[in-house]
Amino acid sequence: MVEGRGRFRLSRRLLLGGAVALGGLAWSGVTLARLARSPAAPKSLGRVADADGMALALDAPATLPPHDPDLPWLAKGGDMNDASALSRTPVYGVVGVTEEAHVARALAFARENGLQVSMSAVRHSMGGQAFDDHALVLDMTGFDRIAVDEAARTVTVQPGATWHRIQNALHPRLAVKAMQSSDIFSVGGSISVNAHGMDHRAGSVAGTIRSMRVMLADGTVLTVSRTENADLFRHVVGGYGLFGVVLSATLDVTDNAVYRTSRAIIRSEAFPATFAREIDPEGGPALFYGHLSTAPGNFLDDMIVYRYDAVDGVPAETIPPLAEPGSVGLKRLILNLAKHGDLFQRFKWFAESRLEHAFEACTVPRTAAMGEGEACLVSRNDPMHDSVPYLFNDLQDETDVLHEYFVPRAAYDAFIAGARDVLARHDLPVLNASVRVVHQEDIALNYAPEPAFSLVLYINQRADAEGTRRMRALTRDMIDLALKHGGRFFLPYQLHFTTAQLRASYPELPVFLRSKLAYDPGELFTSTFYRAVKAMAFDAPLPGPA
Numbered sequence: 001m002v003e004g005r006g007r008f009r010l011s012r013r014l015l016l017g018g019a020v021a022l023g024g025l026a027w028s029g030v031t032l033a034r035l036a037r038s039p040a041a042p043k044s045l046g047r048v049a050d051a052d053g054m055a056l057a058l059d060a061p062a063t064l065p066p067h068d069p070d071l072p073w074l075a076k077g078g079d080m081n082d083a084s085a086l087s088r089t090p091v092y093g094v095v096g097v098t099e100e101a102h103v104a105r106a107l108a109f110a111r112e113n114g115l116q117v118s119m120s121a122v123r124h125s126m127g128g129q130a131f132d133d134h135a136l137v138l139d140m141t142g143f144d145r146i147a148v149d150e151a152a153r154t155v156t157v158q159p160g161a162t163w164h165r166i167q168n169a170l171h172p173r174l175a176v177k178a179m180q181s182s183d184i185f186s187v188g189g190s191i192s193v194n195a196h197g198m199d200h201r202a203g204s205v206a207g208t209i210r211s212m213r214v215m216l217a218d219g220t221v222l223t224v225s226r227t228e229n230a231d232l233f234r235h236v237v238g239g240y241g242l243f244g245v246v247l248s249a250t251l252d253v254t255d256n257a258v259y260r261t262s263r264a265i266i267r268s269e270a271f272p273a274t275f276a277r278e279i280d281p282e283g284g285p286a287l288f289y290g291h292l293s294t295a296p297g298n299f300l301d302d303m304i305v306y307r308y309d310a311v312d313g314v315p316a317e318t319i320p321p322l323a324e325p326g327s328v329g330l331k332r333l334i335l336n337l338a339k340h341g342d343l344f345q346r347f348k349w350f351a352e353s354r355l356e357h358a359f360e361a362c363t364v365p366r367t368a369a370m371g372e373g374e375a376c377l378v379s380r381n382d383p384m385h386d387s388v389p390y391l392f393n394d395l396q397d398e399t400d401v402l403h404e405y406f407v408p409r410a411a412y413d414a415f416i417a418g419a420r421d422v423l424a425r426h427d428l429p430v431l432n433a434s435v436r437v438v439h440q441e442d443i444a445l446n447y448a449p450e451p452a453f454s455l456v457l458y459i460n461q462r463a464d465a466e467g468t469r470r471m472r473a474l475t476r477d478m479i480d481l482a483l484k485h486g487g488r489f490f491l492p493y494q495l496h497f498t499t500a501q502l503r504a505s506y507p508e509l510p511v512f513l514r515s516k517l518a519y520d521p522g523e524l525f526t527s528t529f530y531r532a533v534k535a536m537a538f539d540a541p542l543p544g545p546a
């Protein structure tokens with residue numbers, strides 16, 4: 001009897017234990033599947049309500065004109081959001097531009113009806129740079145033809161063309177010269193922020209533009225370059241769509257060279273010396289990427305330096321077609337797990353530093369590279385052909401936002417030491433930290449008035465008021481740190497900066513905005529970003545054109 005009851009108790013415990021274990025397994029399975037799942041649709045999680053205390057939402061005008069039946073509307077009314085998922089904004093309508101004539105007609109329609117116009121492309125800006133309340137939005141993504149001129153070593157593209165499609169058109173002989181470190185972005189969006197990436201020799205997109213055609217607010221079309229309409233060129237590049245619509249751009253391209261990949265783990269503070277000794281000099285790598293550890297106990301301490309060194313003698317015919325990124329679900333899972341505490345952050349760094357290279361895809365057959373033995377060979381287009389699908393997820397109560405801070409090269413070590421403190425104090429999950437090399441730029445609104453190193457951070461936040469409060473506080477401390485070291489912050493991201501920080505980072509902003517009014521006196525081109533920075537730039541209401 002007693003024995004029987006004991007057995008019964010035992011089996012009840014067993015049953016209970018089994019149920020808990022099964023439940024745990026099922027929960028883990030469901031959770032892991034959720035973390036690995038690709039998004040069903042782009043996220044739209046709300047709107048950050050203000051920029052430095054200024055309310056961003058505008059009341060709808062009492063009356064809005066009927067939509068021009070001769071324009072190809074993708075949406076009449078509705079709202080738009082960007083990659084932050086926190087910029088949901090009601091718009092008048094969205095025109096799906098596929099022809100230059102659509103741009104001309106839409107601008108004329110807007111002028112005649114008192115509407116304002118924004119340009120939007122892949123919408124990976126994160127603070128309303130690509131649309132505004134009740135604006136007519138030109139969606140440029142369908143305006144994307146590409147023409148390669150092998151003899152001139154250029155590509156002429158319409159602005160909605162993405163680097164991904166351009167690489168497909170250039171491969172296997174040619175490659176993009178300067179772009180971001182991933183390829184999802186449009187050329188128009190990249191020119192408008194003066195993007196930069198893995199090629200530390202080519203520098204930013206600005207340096208690769210031979211010329212552009214730009215439509216001004218009054219419908220005039222001008223060719224602009226460093227020598228023709230040079231002032232307008234300096235304002236359109238890095239001009240956030242405020243001066244005119246880029247209709248096409250002719251860009252320098254380069255050989256799709258074959259590279260031998262290698263990597264070394266160094267201490268972060270050794271980076272400036274490593275750069276000066278091994279990366280910068282002639283004969284150093286053609287591309288490089290500096291990836292910092294975000295694991296606790298090693299936070300921004302160790303850095304993986306990925307190098308891509310040119311290898312001669314590999315015929316272009318042996319370069320295989322471009323492949324799409326693999327192991328997307330696994331990569332997304334590892335990234336999303338890293339939001340859940342130290343253990344997973346440690347695992348992520350372990351995978352990056354110890355496992356990843358074992359799975360590296362050597363896309364050029366070794367036999368094709370004379371005398372290269374066991375080296376891993378890729379063509380230039382391979383590491384640049386990453387559309388980062390693993391960054392996008394289906395997690396509806398959170399979002400991941402990008403930051404970038406530029407500091408003079410001599411200030412790098414002190415800045416990274418300060419960043420370690422700021423990020424530890426704010427304790428939001430840092431999912432990725434990388435270091436870029438930036439050249440001195442010569443554009444009107446300039447993130448790099450002198451050669452710089454930059455720190456790029458990808459940080460997770462909850463998509464609620466508390467998440468925004470915490471991200472804002474972190475951003476402001478990071479900007480203060482950059483300013484303390486003579487640096488600046490990058491403008492395509494969230495509008496969390498204060499007025500004082502904006503003015504200190506971009507002292508040329510008032511002059512830039514006066515030029516905007518000279519080229520666009522009726523302020524036809526607008527965005528939420530424009531309204532915010534304009535209000536912050538001047539003590540008094542914005543004066544008229546200088």
Ligand SMILES: Cc1cc2nc3c(=O)[nH]c(=O)nc-3n(C[C@H](O)[C@H](O)[C@H](O)COP(=O)(O)OP(=O)(O)OC[C@H]3O[C@@H](n4cnc5c(N)ncnc54)[C@H](O)[C@@H]3O)c2cc1C
Binds near residue numbers: 184
């Ligand atoms: C995950 C991630 C990684 C990133 N990595 C990098 C990086 O490595 N290097 C870097 O420099 N930046 C990086 N960025 C920032 C990115 O370069 C910018 O946000 C860029 O603008 C994105 O291009 P887009 O096509 O999404 O442009 P959108 O966000 O759609 O537009 C950006 C701006 O361009 C304007 N615009 C678009 N088309 C035109 C046109 N035809 N004429 C005039 N203006 C136009 C818009 O009005 C807007 O002001 C990254 C951003 C994210 C989210």
